[in-house]
Amino acid sequence: MSGSNIFGEMRRFARTSGAVGGIAARVAGSRMFGIKTDRAAHAEDLKVILGGLKGPLMKVAQFLSTVPDALPAEYAAELAQLQSNAPPMGWNFVRRRMASELGPDWQSKFASFDQEASAAASLGQVHRARLHDGTDVACKLQYPGMASTVEADLKQLKLAMAVYHRMDNAIQQDEIYKEMKERLREELDYEREAAQMRLYGLMLNDRPGVHVPVPMPEYSSKRLLTMTWLDGRPLMQRLAEEAPxxxxxxxxxxxxxxxxxxxxxxxxxxxxxxxxxxxxxxDGSVNLLDFGAIRVFPAHFVSGVIHLFEAVRDHDDDKAHAAYESWGFADLSREKMDVLNIWARFLYEPLVEDRVRRIQETDDPMYGREVAERVHAGLKRTGGVMPPREFVLMDRSAIGLGGVFLRLKAELNWSRMFHDLIGEFSESALAERQAKALAEAGVPVAR
Incomplete structure (x- = not known):
């Protein structure tokens, strides 16, 4: 790491840790001396300080906001609003960055290359370009110094999580932190993301409703990912028009x-x-973008997900206990399992009912939060739980996607779609398909 990067990281860490440390002191004052504190105001303070960061910590906040009460509700609400507000790299800077990735004659590789970024991501920005054969492509160029930025944010995250753990230990976060650390570091490697993009192209090649870009390895590097350009409109934009x-x-x-x-x-x-x-x-089909945060699960974990569904459907506590254990939940008393089952029933309910329905039938937008609060209170009462690291992305996907279905106000038979997918599930068949697809796409296997 260069000297300038070291000092930049120290300045960044001092700025953010000072903010979190101040909040920690106020929380400690509340606990030791009975001084009233305003967690909502603390959360606003934290957002103001962290809002100046380039993006990795924003991704972490989005991550944590979907794990039930991994952060206080006030913190999660504020941090989830964070947007990457890094100023775009100017053209002169982009030219130098592209030269460092593709060589000094990089511009000769393209028929055209837009000087203005067409989109900003948390770790980089996207430029539209055209190859000499007429193919339109998207070039995602990583911001400079992001490796040291991520490491600084990870240190800050560890401190913030430790502060909250002293406030509330219902969710023990050791494995959550390990998972986020590994996934964030992987997202810096655009060669890995290109392989994961190829993997999704393979897995979804027979699904006409989903489109996946194709990576262009000869125009890519570890910090530059060039892929085919997909035309489409942002989902939020379409929803604003009251789609039928x-x-x-x-x-x-x-x-x-x-x-x-x-x-x-x-x-x-x-x-x-x-x-x-x-x-x-x-035509209503979708473009799937950004393949940096991908997790590969062993077949027995997927089997455990199906077994927990069956346990919820059949009210079978013994099968539920075995499913949680297969995921890696340790020292799980029946009381703790009863609490976790509140969350499981919330997630699986749409899959149990064989009928057309919305993903959540109550119109109360706070219903999910109320369920999470009941789970949190139950876990705190029973001594807390340490979610296994494999649980983090699975839970984030289920909750995040459910939120999208809520926004869509979709009415589908979720149970039929689920059963069409699992069919005659076989761990050995999944493991075989997985190994073949990972090898063909060139995805490094690390679990």
Whole structure:
């Protein structure tokens, strides 16, 4: 690491840790001396300080906001609003960055290259370009110094989580932190993301409602990812126009299959289901974007997900206990399991009922939060729980995607779609499909 990067990281860490440390002191004052504190105000303070960061900690906040009470509700609400507000790299800077990735004659490789960024991501920005054969491409160029930025944010995250753990130990976060650390570091490697993009192209090649870009390795590097350009409109933009119910249902069905065909057939999950990661085409099909946060699960974990569904459906506590243990929940008393089952019933309810319905039938927008609060109170009463690291992305995907289905107001038979996917589930068949697809796509296997 260069000297300038070291000092930049120290300044960054001092700025953020000072903010969190001040909040920690106020929390300690509340506990020791009975001084009243305003957690909502603390959360606003934290957002103001962290809002100046380039993006990795924003991704972490989005991550944590979907794990029931991994953060206080006030903190999660404020941090979830964070947007990457890094100023775009100017053209002169982009030219130097592109030269460092593709060589000094990089511009000769393209027929055209837009000087203005067409989109900003948390770790980089996207430029539209055209190859000499007429192919339109998207070039995602990583911001400079992001490796040291991520490491600084991870240190800050560890401190913030430790502060909250002193406030409330219902969710023990050791494994959550390990999972986020590994996934964030992987997202810096665009060669890995290109392989994961190829993997999704393979897994979804027979699903006409989902489109995946194709990476261009000869125009890419570890910090530059060039892929085919996909035309589509942001999902939020289409929703603002009150799309007809039939189109909303079609979009929701495509997204359901885009997430769960890979999971139930290959043991792979896309762990970043926020609205910015997909676009809608005029025919109601969707473009799936951004393949940095991917997790590969062993076949027995997927089997455990299905067994927990069966346990919820059949009210079978013994099967539920075995399912949680197969995921890695340790020292799980019956009381703790009863609490976790509140969350399981909330997630699985739409899959149990064989009828057309909305993903959540109550109109109360706080219903999910109320369920999470009941789970949190129960876990605190029973001594807390340490979620296994494999649980983090699975839970994030289920909650994040459910939120998208809520926004879509989709009305589908979720149970039929789920059963169509699991069919005659076999751990050995999944493991075989998984190994073949990972090898063909060139995805490094690290669990």
């Amino acid at each position: 119910q039939e189109e909303r249902n079609k979009i929701a069905e495509a997204l359901f299959r885009a997430w769960y065909v890979p999971f139930y057939r290959y043991g792979v999950i896309h762990g970043d289901p926020h609205l910015g990661n997909y676009q809608v085409r005029p």
